[in-house]
Amino acid sequence: MNSNHWWEDAIIYQIYPMSFKDTNNDGVGDIKGLTQKLDYIESLGVNTLWVNPVTLSNHDDNGYDVIDYKKIDPLFGTEEDSERFIKEAKKRNFRLIFDFPLNHTSDQHPWFKKALKGKDEPYRDYYIWVDSNGDPYPNNWTAGFGGPAWTKEMNGDQYYLHLFKEEMPDLNWDHAPLRQEMADVVTYWAEKGIDGVRLDAFIYLDIDKDFPEHPEDFGSAQEVTSYGEKLKKYLSEMNQRTGKEEKDLLMIGEATSAGAEKILWYTDDNMVDKVITLQHFTDKADDKLDDLPKEKQHVPLDLNEFKRMQTEFQENLHDSGGPILFWNNHDRPRAPQKYGDMQNHRDNTAKMMATLLYLQHGIPIIYYGEEIGMNNVWFDDPGNISDKRARSFYNAAREYGWDHQTAMKHLNLTERDPSRGIMQWSNEKWAGFSEDAAPWIKATVESKYNVEEQEKDSSSILNYYRRLIDLKKSDLFRKGKWELIDTKETLYVYKRQLDNRIGLVCCNFSAEPEEIDLGSFKDLDTLELATEGIKVKEKTLQLPPFGACVLLNEK
Numbered sequence: 236m237n238s239n240h241w242w243e244d245a246i247i248y249q250i251y252p253m254s255f256k257d258t259n260n261d262g263v264g265d266i267k268g269l270t271q272k273l274d275y276i277e278s279l280g281v282n283t284l285w286v287n288p289v290t291l292s293n294h295d296d297n298g299y300d301v302i303d304y305k306k307i308d309p310l311f312g313t314e315e316d317s318e319r320f321i322k323e324a325k326k327r328n329f330r331l332i333f334d335f336p337l338n339h340t341s342d343q344h345p346w347f348k349k350a351l352k353g354k355d356e357p358y359r360d361y362y363i364w365v366d367s368n369g370d371p372y373p374n375n376w377t378a379g380f381g382g383p384a385w386t387k388e389m390n391g392d393q394y395y396l397h398l399f400k401e402e403m404p405d406l407n408w409d410h411a412p413l414r415q416e417m418a419d420v421v422t423y424w425a426e427k428g429i430d431g432v433r434l435d436a437f438i439y440l441d442i443d444k445d446f447p448e449h450p451e452d453f454g455s456a457q458e459v460t461s462y463g464e465k466l467k468k469y470l471s472e473m474n475q476r477t478g479k480e481e482k483d484l485l486m487i488g489e490a491t492s493a494g495a496e497k498i499l500w501y502t503d504d505n506m507v508d509k510v511i512t513l514q515h516f517t518d519k520a521d522d523k524l525d526d527l528p529k530e531k532q533h534v535p536l537d538l539n540e541f542k543r544m545q546t547e548f549q550e551n552l553h554d555s556g557g558p559i560l561f562w563n564n565h566d567r568p569r570a571p572q573k574y575g576d577m578q579n580h581r582d583n584t585a586k587m588m589a590t591l592l593y594l595q596h597g598i599p600i601i602y603y604g605e606e607i608g609m610n611n612v613w614f615d616d617p618g619n620i621s622d623k624r625a626r627s628f629y630n631a632a633r634e635y636g637w638d639h640q641t642a643m644k645h646l647n648l649t650e651r652d653p654s655r656g657i658m659q660w661s662n663e664k665w666a667g668f669s670e671d672a673a674p675w676i677k678a679t680v681e682s683k684y685n686v687e688e689q690e691k692d693s694s695s696i697l698n699y700y701r702r703l704i705d706l707k708k709s710d711l712f713r714k715g716k717w718e719l720i721d722t723k724e725t726l727y728v729y730k731r732q733l734d735n736r737i738g739l740v741c742c743n744f745s746a747e748p749e750e751i752d753l754g755s756f757k758d759l760d761t762l763e764l765a766t767e768g769i770k771v772k773e774k775t776l777q778l779p780p781f782g783a784c785v786l787l788n789e790k
């Protein structure tokens with residue numbers, strides 16, 4: 236591996252701009268808000284920012300349905316605001332990653348509007364069309380957000396493909412001018428100062444034009460269209476056109492279903508540098524009931540399976556700099572509340588889960604607000620959740636016999652909206668997010684779990700994160716060999732080793748106090764980092780519920 240890439244030591248902070256900081260008091264976070272909070276972000280010790288889409292969108296999918304890839308959405312600010320943000324970020328030596336949904340556009344994108352004018356329209360080929368065959372739909376594919384993956388055009392007799400949503404038609408990557416257009420977009424942003432790109436949903440770019448049926452009666456189009464053969468060609472062409480190599484642009488591809496083997500398939504050939512997968516979220520799928528829609532049932536994490544996946548990623552991806560390490564993002568409920576105990580052990584749960592994951596080999600992505608132990612937005616009414624399927628799940632669950640609380644718990648711990656709450660800056664009105672405009676999403680205001688109060692408390696989650704990030708920057712935790720220690724299921728213990736430096740990371744992933752015998756580990760005499768309630772007596776480490784610590788063999 237070329238060892239000079241800037242991103243090898245990246246510690247990424249992900250910002251969902253709508254929810255970070257509102258400066259013009261319209262209830263929606265904006266780019267000026269990002270700029271205003273750069274000093275705060277810098278104080279965390281992270282060195283890279285990933286910003287969810289801020290380009291012009293129809294907001295059917297909060298920015299992932301793009302109308303113009305080069306224009307800033309006025310909802311977030313102006314061109315000048317974005318230039319100033321980039322400039323201020325650079326001043327603080329941040330690297331910037333922008334989010335790039337290149338698989339589809341909004342149906343309001345001028346390309347699609349032109350494409351709709353008819354079969355002879357040059358932009359027609361920017362999208363994927365099939366003739367009606369007399370059946371209600373061309374095949375049995377369903378879209379990611381529900382319903383069929385095909386919609387018939389209003390003034391013609393063809394159907395267009397949409398893997399996610401009717402309002403988000405899929406682009407046709409077979410069409411050379413489209414590919415050039417996309418490379419131009421990346422180049423445009425690179426010239427503006429962007430250092431990396433998150434390639435949204437890139438695994439679906441190569442669609443088999445035979446449109447093979449899904450083996451089930453109706454099945455996810457995404458399942459049968461991912462990882463097409465031409466992907467490599469498309470990506471290498473784009474990398475060449477954008478000058479990726481010379482510019483040392485980081486390409487992070489989103490491939491939610493990729494295991495280590497698939498990840499290596501892309502990274503070995505430098506198609507993408509890193510992959511964001513969801514395969515480490517090893518939920519106990521067998522605990523789900525057959526009688527209710529599975530994707531909206533919350534089940535606990537299978538810790539043995541989790542260890543197996545972590546080992547797969549740590550071992551196989553070691554030589555390529557380790558995997559991307561994350562618990563949270565804008566597409567999943569916040570993990571500490573889903574998998575830990577944020578009711579009774581909130582501080583320790585938040586600290587332990589961060590310690591467990593981020594001190595492994597790889598690149599952490601910290602999702603805004605997790606550093607203060609933010610919980611999910613808790614909805615009381617399925618009608619307030621943007622996914623229309625929430626309501627039908629709720630109705631089915633109630634009919635099945637679940638009470639209101641239970642049905643809502645399952646939704647709040649499986650939906651996307653709950654993770655998108657406003658950043659809790661203070662315990663003032665609207666948590667200091669906006670002045671007096673009600674935020675676009677249900678607001679949570681809490682004492683203690685806000686930046687202002689945690690700044691003042693040396694043992695807060697926030698200050699723990701700062702120490703953790705600092706530790707992550709040491710050679711031992713950047714490069715050291717990783718080894719999982721065999722323990723009972725609810726303990727997660729691993730060793731990092733670099734030459735004769737050793738670090739032992741001990742985590743208790745349960746509500747029971749635990750002990751670990753340190754007898755077989757020599758010279759681990761420095762307790763470098765610890766949550767509340769950690770004790771070492773003789774050679775026995777005592778961990779309270781959800782406690783964690785890091786022991787080192789030298790100082």
Ligand code: GLC
Binds near residue numbers: 300436489
């Ligand atoms: C990615 C994004 C998600 C979006 C989808 C469609 O999975 O992370 O938020 O809805 O792609 O663009």
Ligand code: CA
Binds near residue numbers: 257260263264265
């Ligand atoms: Ca605003």
